[in-house]
Amino acid sequence: MNKARSAAFPYILWSVLFTVLPLLLVAYFAFTNGSGTFTLDNFANLGEYTAVFVRSLLLALISTLLCFMIGYPLAYILSRESARRQQIMIMLVMLPMWMNFLLRTYAWLTILENNGLINRLLEFLGFAPLHMINTQGAVVLGMVYNYLPYMILPIYTVLIKLDYRLIEAAHDLGANPAKTFFRVVVPLSMPGVSSGITMVFMPAVSTFIISKMLGGGSSLMVGDLIEMQFLGNAYDPNLGAAISLVMMVIILISMLLMGFFDSEDKAVIM
Amino acid sequence: MAPEKLVRRFWESIRHIKTFIYRFYVWLVLVFFYAPIFVLMVFSFNNSKSRTVWLGFTFDWYLQLFKDETIMHSVYVTLVVAVLAALLSTVLGTAAAIGIAGMGKRQRALIMNVTYIPVLSPEIITGVSIMLLFVWSGLKLGMLTLLLAHISFDVPFVILSVSPKLRQLDPHLFEAALDLGAKPMSAMRKVILPQIWPGVITGMLMAFTLSVDDFVISYFTSGPTSQTLSITIYAMTRKRVSPEINALSTLLFIVVLTLLVIVNLRQSRDNKQPQRKEEDVR
Numbered sequence: 153m154n155k156a157r158s159a160a161f162p163y164i165l166w167s168v169l170f171t172v173l174p175l176l177l178v179a180y181f182a183f184t185n186g187s188g189t190f191t192l193d194n195f196a197n198l199g200e201y202t203a204v205f206v207r208s209l210l211l212a213l214i215s216t217l218l219c220f221m222i223g224y225p226l227a228y229i230l231s232r233e234s235a236r237r238q239q240i241m242i243m244l245v246m247l248p249m250w251m252n253f254l255l256r257t258y259a260w261l262t263i264l265e266n267n268g269l270i271n272r273l274l275e276f277l278g279f280a281p282l283h284m285i286n287t288q289g290a291v292v293l294g295m296v297y298n299y300l301p302y303m304i305l306p307i308y309t310v311l312i313k314l315d316y317r318l319i320e321a322a323h324d325l326g327a328n329p330a331k332t333f334f335r336v337v338v339p340l341s342m343p344g345v346s347s348g349i350t351m352v353f354m355p356a357v358s359t360f361i362i363s364k365m366l367g368g369g370s371s372l373m374v375g376d377l378i379e380m381q382f383l384g385n386a387y388d389p390n391l392g393a394a395i396s397l398v399m400m401v402i403i404l405i406s407m408l409l410m411g412f413f414d415s416e417d418k419a420v421i422m
Numbered sequence: 423m424a425p426e427k428l429v430r431r432f433w434e435s436i437r438h439i440k441t442f443i444y445r446f447y448v449w450l451v452l453v454f455f456y457a458p459i460f461v462l463m464v465f466s467f468n469n470s471k472s473r474t475v476w477l478g479f480t481f482d483w484y485l486q487l488f489k490d491e492t493i494m495h496s497v498y499v500t501l502v503v504a505v506l507a508a509l510l511s512t513v514l515g516t517a518a519a520i521g522i523a524g525m526g527k528r529q530r531a532l533i534m535n536v537t538y539i540p541v542l543s544p545e546i547i548t549g550v551s552i553m554l555l556f557v558w559s560g561l562k563l564g565m566l567t568l569l570l571a572h573i574s575f576d577v578p579f580v581i582l583s584v585s586p587k588l589r590q591l592d593p594h595l596f597e598a599a600l601d602l603g604a605k606p607m608s609a610m611r612k613v614i615l616p617q618i619w620p621g622v623i624t625g626m627l628m629a630f631t632l633s634v635d636d637f638v639i640s641y642f643t644s645g646p647t648s649q650t651l652s653i654t655i656y657a658m659t660r661k662r663v664s665p666e667i668n669a670l671s672t673l674l675f676i677v678v679l680t681l682l683v684i685v686n687l688r689q690s691r692d693n694k695q696p697q698r699k700e701e702d703v704r
Contacts, residue, residue: 160521167536170574174551229444248455250678255671258659259458262473358544
């Protein structure tokens with residue numbers, strides 16, 4: 153099919169124009185000022201946003217950890233169910249993912265509000281109301297809610313492909329169930345875990361709606377900061393590009409730390 | 423005899439308890455997933471503007487939804503962009519997948535790495551970078567820029583869904599068609615295309631769903647007259663408090679559910695085809 157090669161030319165042109173060039177432009181804008189001359193000012197000014205970067209990283213890490221702690225057991229349980237049950241359960245896990253994420257987040261707003269459902273319930277039961285909305289906890293909850301399926305699915309995909317004979321072998325060789333789980337199942341599922349972590353951490357660290365909706369103005373994140381530079385009152389695409397660039401570097405470093413590129417298992421993501 | 427029986431009973435009941443705990447945990451997570459959606463749906467029938475107090479049943483919010491011009495216009499924009507983006511990205515992506523299949527290892531790896539960029543990078547980066555392209559080139563943000571951006575993030579998914587189908591093909595099939603006197607174009611249309619068709623359709627449905635669902639990239643690349651439904655929803659959640667939004671969620675949920683069932687049925691049917699190779703799980 154060598155002659156067919158030219159069929160890819162329109163796409164190659166397209167991806168150079170709409171994928172590669174835009175990324176180069178981010179770098180170009182980051183290193184220039186409004187009139188197009190080279191400058192490092194955009195990066196020099198980033199110092200004042202350190203708190204935002206730290207908060208984003210911290211909230212994203214906590215959310216990723218919670219997703220792992222909730223998602224791993226679920227993926228494991230699902231992988232042990234009958235094929236039919238598995239199919240239905242996986243559908244149920246994926247379904248919310250396809251619902252508009254603004255609406256999903258908005259739903260939590262109505263539940264967590266000061267006069268929301270939880271507080272009405274507490275009131276009804278005679279407890280004092282809790283302040284939940286506009287806190288960092290609410291942001292973490294929103295992120296876990298939105299990104300949990302991204303943790304469950306890759307781990308589940310790896311676990312169902314696991315050779316069951318290995319578990320039997322471990323039992324035969326005298327390992328008890330707990331030991332089998334931690335010494336055989338968990339290590340073998342690491343590729344799924346690492347892509348799950350990447351797939352949760354990346355959108356979590358770059359989110360800009362969840363923090364705005366559930367965190368109020370108090371928990372500004374890097375994503376919000378970028379959005380403000382491009383569409384907000386503080387219009388400054390050069391600074392925005394610099395922040396984006398730094399965020400990309402942070403994400404790249406964390407992906408490298410998780411060994412994402414070694415695993416060669418990008419397939420798990422799909 | 424008796425003690426052995428007791429021991430077996432003991433292990434059996436342990437297993438039952440384990441199954442119960444497992445199932446209970448699964449239900450707990452599912453409740454976490456669906457409780458908020460359920461709340462939204464219930465309050466779409468609430469005869470009051472309140473988001474939390476139930477004051478009787480009504481269909482009013484659904485009627486108002488269909489009368490709301492902003493919402494209806496954004497539904498129109500969303501559908502037009504999603505349909506066009508799905509069609510164009512399917513053509514572009516299928517052609518690309520066929521071309522890539524004919525390339526050498528190095529070239530293919532390079533192109534696939536570029537293809538993975540929009541799939542793997544955070545949406546906000548994709549959105550911002552494409553917006554910068556439009557700002558830099560002086561193109562006014564509107565329907566056209568929105569469409570261009572949507573095609574850009576849809577194409578990789580089409581390629582990733584068509585490529586495995588191409589890898590399942592016998593590489594000599596195309597040559598055989600040429601030897602038998604078919605012109606390259608008709609060999610492509612009559613021999614290759616029918617065989618990869620399931621992947622093409624799945625890719626197109628995926629592109630359509632992604633386009634409809636997208637918020638972040640649209641948010642950065644659309645103009646004031648080309649607001650998609652997601653952007654209108656965003657504006658609604660920030661300003662107006664109206665159960666119309668709940669009615670909208672309920673309708674969207676039903677639409678998405680239907681689409682997902684169709685895609686899933688297609689995929690499980692595709693997967694049942696016997697000639698599937700181990701490496702094609704992607």
